[in-house]
Amino acid sequence: MEKHVxxxxxxxxxxxxxxxAILHKGLSRxxxxxxxxxxxxxxxxxxxxxxxxxxxxxxxxxxxxLRKEDSSKILVITE
Amino acid sequence: xxxxxxRDMDFLMDDNFPRPLVALAGNPNTGKSTIFxxxxxxxxxxxxxxxxxxxxxxxxxxxxNVKFCVVDLPGTYSLLANSLExxxxxxxxxxxxxxxxLVITDATCLERNxxxxxxxxxxxxxxxxxxxxxxxxxxxxxxxxxxxLSKELGVPVVATAARRGIGLFELKEMIFKVYSGKVKxxxxxxxxxxxxxxxxxxxxxxxxxxxxxxxxxxWAALSIISGDYSIEDLxxxxxxxxESREExxxxxxxxxxxxxxxxxx
Ligand SMILES: Nc1nc2c(ncn2[C@@H]2O[C@H](COP(=O)(O)OP(=O)(O)O)[C@@H](O)[C@H]2O)c(=O)[nH]1
Ligand SMILES: [Mg+2]
Numbered sequence: 001m002e003k004h005v006x007x008x009x010x011x012x013x014x015x016x017x018x019x020x021a022i023l024h025k026g027l028s029r030x031x032x033x034x035x036x037x038x039x040x041x042x043x044x045x046x047x048x049x050x051x052x053x054x055x056x057x058x059x060x061x062x063x064x065x066l067r068k069e070d071s072s073k074i075l076v077i078t079e
Numbered sequence: 080x081x082x083x084x085x086r087d088m089d090f091l092m093d094d095n096f097p098r099p100l101v102a103l104a105g106n107p108n109t110g111k112s113t114i115f116x117x118x119x120x121x122x123x124x125x126x127x128x129x130x131x132x133x134x135x136x137x138x139x140x141x142x143x144n145v146k147f148c149v150v151d152l153p154g155t156y157s158l159l160a161n162s163l164e165x166x167x168x169x170x171x172x173x174x175x176x177x178x179x180x181l182v183i184t185d186a187t188c189l190e191r192n193x194x195x196x197x198x199x200x201x202x203x204x205x206x207x208x209x210x211x212x213x214x215x216x217x218x219x220x221x222x223x224x225x226x227x228l229s230k231e232l233g234v235p236v237v238a239t240a241a242r243r244g245i246g247l248f249e250l251k252e253m254i255f256k257v258y259s260g261k262v263k264x265x266x267x268x269x270x271x272x273x274x275x276x277x278x279x280x281x282x283x284x285x286x287x288x289x290x291x292x293x294x295x296x297x298w299a300a301l302s303i304i305s306g307d308y309s310i311e312d313l314x315x316x317x318x319x320x321x322e323s324r325e326e327x328x329x330x331x332x333x334x335x336x337x338x339x340x341x342x343x344x
Contacts, residue, residue, distance in 0.1 A: 026306070027161065034157040036191055061188035 004078050008043070009055070009071040016044040017076035024073050032074070036060040043076060096137065097148045098178060099258050104168055104199060105183030106192050107154035110211040112136070113241040114183060115151040118251070133167045142251040145258065150177075156191075158198045159309045166312065172202050173294050179257045180206045181250075186216035186223050186238070196232070200266035202298045206234045207253050207264070214240040234264035268297075278304050282323060289315055 011017050019041045022032050036059055037043075046056040046063055054065040066074075105111045119138030136151040152171055153164035172180065180203050184192035189210065196208055210223050229236040237253050239246030256262040270276065282300035290296065294316075302310045303320045310316045 027159075030157075030159055030305075030307075031161070034159065034194055036194070060191045062191060 002079075005075050006078060007072045008057070008066070008074040008076050009068045011043070011045045011076055011078065013045045013047060015078065016042055017078040019043055020075040020077045022074055024070070028070075032070075035064060037074060096150060096175060097146075099145065099147050100175060100177045101147050101149045101179045101181060101254055101258075102152055102171060102175070102177035103149065103181045103183060104152045104172065104195065105154060106156050106185065106195060109154070109183045109185045109192065110239075110241045111151055111154060111183045114181075114209065114211065114239070114247075114250070115149060117241055117244060117247050118147075119149055133163050135167070135171075140251070142255050145255065147179075147254065147258070156195060158195065158202070159307070161309060166309070169202075169309070170312075172199060173298070176203060178205060179254050181209055181254070182206060183209045183211050186210045186213045187219060187221060189223060189228075193232075197269070200232070200234065201269070201301060202295050204264055204266055205257055206266055207250075207257055208232060208234055208236045209246075209250060210236060210238045211241050213238045214243060214245070231267070233267040235262055271301075275304060282319075285319060285323075286316075289319060 005020055006017075008017075019037050019039050021039060022029055022037055024032055041059060044058040046058050048055040049065075054067045055071065056063050056065045057071075103111050103115055115136060115138065118140045120140070133153055135153075138149050140147055140149060150171070152168040155162075155165045155168050157165060158169040158172070159165055171177075180199060182196045182199055184196060196206070200206055208228070210225060210228070213223065216223065223238060225236040225238050235253050235257065237246055237250045239250060241247065253262065257264060271279070279297060279300045282303060283296045286296035286299045290299065299310075299316055299319075301307075303316070303323065310320070
């Protein structure tokens with residue numbers, strides 16, 4: 001299948017992608033890197049809250065919940 | 080967030096910490112306090128620094144007739160000094176330069192924990208990586224090869240299951256060996272590539288001059304180049320950063336100008 005680059009907030013539940021780029025700047029960029037959002041890292045959409053925001057993701061063995069405003073600035077590659 | 084000035088944090092630097100000094104750092108929930116308690120037993124006390132919300136537990140233990148002072152730093156994922164906890168942990172390591180730095184990691188999610196270990200390896204050489212919770216890891220079928228990890232990192236690695244007391248004697252032995260110089264950790268340095276290493280090389284002599292050994296010049300150079308906001312509390316460093324920004328092509332926020340996705344296929 002073809003590779004697609006999408007923003008993380010569009011990765012469907014249960015699907016896995018690889019982090020392609022962090023579009024955050026400055027401090028929040030470093031924060032995401034610290035949390036393990038390094039290009040190449042596998043990330044899976046785990047579940048979403050009742051309201052659809054935030055959404056929980058599995059990355060490097062832990063679950064992290066992100067708001068759409070943050071996940072929409074993370075690019076992932078899906079296959 | 081509010082940045083505390085270093086002079087307001089002199090509670091970190093007073094004579095409360097006799098030598099040899101062992102500091103424990105690690106992500107939250109990696110068993111730092113369990114290891115601290117196992118090492119110090121009842122010989123500990125938690126400093127209630129007036130007006131401060133972060134407390135540092137301090138205690139002592141004897142091993143091979145040496146009395147070690149141990150400090151349990153706040154649990155953090157990073158040393159960005161992005162919160163008071165991170166700021167306290169970083170400044171303690173940066174300024175007190177512990178004789179032995181113990182980085183406690185969780186064997187069940189080592190990869191995540193090594194971020195902090197690498198950050199600390201950029202500040203100090205005298206590091207031991209403690210891979211704790213090996214009993215939990217074993218339940219999940221995870222076995223950490225300490226020798227390989229030690230070779231990869233360039234620092235000694237000790238495996239423990241602190242709640243059951245497993246590996247604690249070995250840990251004390253290693254603390255003693257690093258303190259006495261029998262084991263000399265040489266943390267693998269990240270090579271940031273030609274451009275950045277050149278910029279680091281330009282800054283280091285000047286930083287060495289200013290700080291004359293008080294803080295690690297390579298760390299200081301990296302924090303300037305990366306546009307690290309967390310150095311705002313280090314006035315001398317900020318001064319050098321602002322000067323070098325004017326006179327050098329390599330300034331502040333060098334990293335954030337990089338595309339950031341290099342190497343991506
Ligand atoms: N199974 C197991 N549990 C541990 C180990 N070390 C610590 N714990 C438990 O992990 C939890 C967090 O430990 P704590 O020392 O408070 O972690 P800290 O946040 O790093 O100070 C506690 O419930 C400890 O009893 C270990 O080696 N094995
Ligand atoms: Mg604790």
